Amino acid sequence: MLRDITIGQYYSADSVLHRMDPRTKLLGTMIYLVSLFLFDSAPVYALAAVFLGVVIMLSKVPFSYMVKGLKSILFLLLFTVFMNMLFVKGEVIWSFWKLQVTREGLRKSGFMAARLILLILGSNLMTLTTTPTRLTNAMESVMKPLKLIKVPVHEIAMMMSIALRFIPILLDETDKIMKAQLARGADFESGNLIRKAKSMVPVLVPLFISAFRRANDLAMAMEARCYHGGKGRTQMKPLKYAGRDFAAYAVLLLYLAGVIVIGKFL
Amino acid sequence: MEDMKLIADHLVYEYNKGTNQTVRALDDVNFVIRTGEFIGLIGHTGSGKSTLVQHLNALLKPDSGTIYYDGADVFEKGYDRKALRGKVGLVFQYPEHQLFEETVFKEVCYGPINMGLDTKEVEMTAYAAIKRVGLPDECIDQSPFDLSGGQKRRVAIASVLAMKPEILVLDEPTAGLDPKGRDELLSMIVELREKEGITVVLVSHSMEDVAEYVERIIVMDKGKILYDDVPKAVFSHAEELEAIGLAAPQVTYILKDLKAAGFDVDTTGITLAEAKETILQALTWKH
Structure with a gap:
């Protein structure tokens, strides 16, 4: 039941994207996300969608798996579309009581939906093809310049990687706890909101206890191995750019140029 | 049928x-x-x-x-799958995955309350279940989190027994227990079965x-x-x-080795008692 959440989960496969340096993927994703905000134009979104489609195909992650990740933002998506549709002023094409749907509103909500979907798919693709460890390595490496202004880059990256690492563990645990309580006749589905919230107590209490216990154990294990922060720490597999990364950057630049050309002149 | x-x-x-x-x-x-x-x-x-x-x-x-x-x-x-879960009581391996109440008694009441029994019945079955798994009276008002590993497991079993299941399924009930705790738990299950005729599936x-x-x-x-x-x-x-x-029980291997060494023992023995008997028999025949 909880396995549908794909955000922050790694999908193991052997593809160009999986082998790519995580920094390339991180920067690439950022460039892609920025490109979505540059222009409000249909051809640009079409290009962005095609680009993402090709990249997803290259990643060997099944498309159905990607779409599952969208389920979690369905509400947000509908809400944004609805709000934009109703409250953007302009040429009225349909009205009911005090509500008005305008041509501009429809246009705006269409773009909004496209942007949100591509945004989520784009960032999901990164986490699906990159293990959390590699992702935080990349973040640490990309944020290195901030060390000069005393930002604790390593500590932030370590916290991130621990948090990401624990998402699947806690999801798994929640699943087990829910099953254990279901076996004792728990009912998570029926009843009103208050009853439903109350029925979650038998899940949340064991979950929190276990999360604290795990945090404690982890801290102990790290200390036992003399962890003392980032100073003087080296990596077993340092990140290294390969040919495919330069090729990827070239493709990204081409894509960005394409977006700008289409956005400006079409 | x-x-x-x-x-x-x-x-x-x-x-x-x-x-x-x-x-x-x-x-x-x-x-x-x-x-x-x-x-x-x-x-x-x-x-x-x-x-x-x-x-x-x-x-x-x-x-x-x-x-x-x-x-x-x-x-x-x-x-009605909820009712089914009352009839086929499943106890999971880790009691930590289900203990959440302030006291052992409330914990054990959770199942029967879900089954829709009235308060008096709930309290009676809960108390009976706590007694059946052999938890001492002073545990009843204790927090389940303060108990030992073996006792926690008993609370988990009691909380399922309180729903009065017809089939009791225990997933690795002895994992992580010391030999004494293991023997106690298993003999408790045997006793339950003999006294109440409950059907038991033991996963191990x-x-x-x-x-x-x-x-x-x-x-x-x-x-x-x-x-x-x-x-x-x-x-x-x-x-x-x-x-x-997997493997056969250790005594079976001993019997097989004895047989190979020329003793006339029955190698189908699987418990300590059976092994003892056949070995003694083989020895007395020899003399």
Whole structure:
């Protein structure tokens, strides 16, 4: 039941994207996300969608798996579309009581939906093809310049990687706890909101206890191995750019140029 | 239909469907549980035994095949699966996954309350269940989190027993217990069965656990049922069991070695008592 959440989960496969340096993927994703905000134009979104489609195909992650990740933002998506549709002023094409749907509103909500979907798919693709460890390595490496202004880059990256690492563990645990309580006749589905919230107590209490216990154990294990922060720490597999990364950057630049050309002149 | 309490009919279940890591956890599993039986379900880690027990009370829905309980298909639309979970009581391996109340008593009350009993009945069955698993009176008002590992496990079992199940399924009840705690827990289960005639399914990977107590053993490997027979018959396949990462009880090996060394012992013995008897017999014959 909880396995549908794909955000922050790694999908193991052997593809160009999986082998790519995580920094390339991180920067690439950022460039892609920025490109979505540059222009409000249909051809640009079409290009962005095609680009993402090709990249997803290259990643060997099944498309159905990607779409599952969208389920979690369905509400947000509908809400944004609805709000934009109703409250953007302009040429009225349909009205009911005090509500008005305008041509501009429809246009705006269409773009909004496209942007949100591509945004989520784009960032999901990164986490699906990159293990959390590699992702935080990349973040640490990309944020290195901030060390000069005393930002604790390593500590932030370590916290991130621990948090990401624990998402699947806690999801798994929640699943087990829910099953254990279901076996004792728990009912998570029926009843009103208050009853439903109350029925979650038998899940949340064991979950929190276990999360604290795990945090404690982890801290102990790290200390036992003399962890003392980032100073003087080296990596077993340092990140290294390969040919495919330069090729990827070239493709990204081409894509960005394409977006700008289409956005400006079409 | 002669007494077939629960029927597993061609169960198939797969994990990670739709990805490149599909695992077939159950592959055409069939068996029958009759009232009053004491069954041991054994298999190596990943053999599918935990997946299987979660089908017995409809926590997992099979991809194909089904479970019949008292002749009714439990995966049919409209079947009261909550009531089923009261009748097929499943105790999971880790009590930490279910303890949440302030006191042991409230903890054990959770199940019967969910079953919709009235307050008086709930309290009575809860108290009876706590007594049945052999927890001392002073535990009742203690926090379940302050108890020892073995006691926590008893609370978990009591909390399922309080729903008055007809079949009790225990997933690795002795894992992580010391030998004394293990013996105490197992003899408690045997006593429960003898006194109340409750049907028990004991899931374990320890041969010693099951050999001594159960009447029938189901061996699972890679999602399939390999053997389903009385313990003596199952343990006569010692080599095959070893090939799938299991083993016969240690005394069986000793008897086999003795036989090879020229003693006239009966190698089908699986418990310590049986071994003792046949060894003594062999020795007296020699003299």
